[in-house]
Amino acid sequence: MKRLALVCFLLCSGVSAWAVDLGSVAPNAPLKELAGTEPGKLSGIADYKGNLVYLDFWASWCGPCRQSLPIMNKIREQYAEYGFEVVAVNVDENLDDALGFLEQYPVSYPVLLDPEGKMPAMYDVQGMPTAYLIDRKGVIIYKHEGFKKSDEAKIEAMIKENL
Amino acid sequence: MSKHFLFKVLSISLLLVFVQGCTTVKAWEKGYLSKPEMAFAPDPMEQKIMDHTYFAKEASSSGSAVSGGGCGCN
Numbered sequence A: 001m002k003r004l005a006l007v008c009f010l011l012c013s014g015v016s017a018w019a020v021d022l023g024s025v026a027p028n029a030p031l032k033e034l035a036g037t038e039p040g041k042l043s044g045i046a047d048y049k050g051n052l053v054y055l056d057f058w059a060s061w062c063g064p065c066r067q068s069l070p071i072m073n074k075i076r077e078q079y080a081e082y083g084f085e086v087v088a089v090n091v092d093e094n095l096d097d098a099l100g101f102l103e104q105y106p107v108s109y110p111v112l113l114d115p116e117g118k119m120p121a122m123y124d125v126q127g128m129p130t131a132y133l134i135d136r137k138g139v140i141i142y143k144h145e146g147f148k149k150s151d152e153a154k155i156e157a158m159i160k161e162n163l
Numbered sequence B: 001m002s003k004h005f006l007f008k009v010l011s012i013s014l015l016l017v018f019v020q021g022c023t024t025v026k027a028w029e030k031g032y033l034s035k036p037e038m039a040f041a042p043d044p045m046e047q048k049i050m051d052h053t054y055f056a057k058e059a060s061s062s063g064s065a066v067s068g069g070g071c072g073c074n
Helices: A002-012 A065-082 A095-104 A118-123 A151-162 B003-019 B044-058
Strands: A031-035 A052-058 A084-090 A111-113 A130-134 A140-145
Touching: A031 A095, A052 A065, A052 A118, A052 A151, A065 A084, A065 A151, A095 A111, A118 A130, A130 A151, A140 A151
Parallel strands: A052 A084, A084 A111
Antiparallel strands: A031 A111, A052 A130, A130 A140
C-alpha cells in the first residue's frame, strides 16, 4: 500500500521541461519555410549543418525584433560567404502578422514558421526574442536573450570568433 | 492499510493531477496579450489624465505619478 501511495505521488508530480544548455546538441524540428530558398517546403536547422547558424526566435508582437531583424540581416550579409547563416523561427499564431512585419522589415535569410511553438518549447525559451548561436557541428555555443542596439557588437564578436 | 489512508492518498494524487492544469503563459505565446485591447491602460496618457482628475476630485494625496508637482492642484 505504501508503495502504491509512493507510485501515485510520483506519477502526479509531473516532469520537468526539456531544456537545452550551452554545449548541448541543438534540437531540431522540421518547420515550413515562409521565406528562403524554397518557401513552403519543410526545413530545419539540420539543413544548415556545416554552417555557423544563428537561430533567432522572433514574433511580430516582439518590440526588440524591430531592431534585431534588420541588424541580423546586415550581419548575415557581411558574413554569409564565410559559412554563416541566420535561421529565423517565427512564432506568430497568425501568419498575416508575420507577413506584415516582414513587409516592414524585410530580411534575406530563411524564415521558418512555428505557430504551435514546437521549437521554442524544445529550447525552453524564457523571453522574446531569444537567439542561439550553433556551431558547425550543431552544438549550441551561445545564447542571447532579448535585444538592444548595443548588443550588435557583442553578437558580431561571437560570430567572428566562431567562423 | 486503512480505507481512510487510501482515500487520503488518492485524493491528494487527484489534486496534484488537477493542479498541473494550472499553467503559465509561455514567452512565445504572448501574442494575444500584447494586443492593445488586452492592456489595462491602452492609452497611457489618457489614463494619466483620468487618474489625475480622480485624485483631484477625491481630495486625497496624489496616488499616481505626477512629476514636477508644486502646483497644489492634485
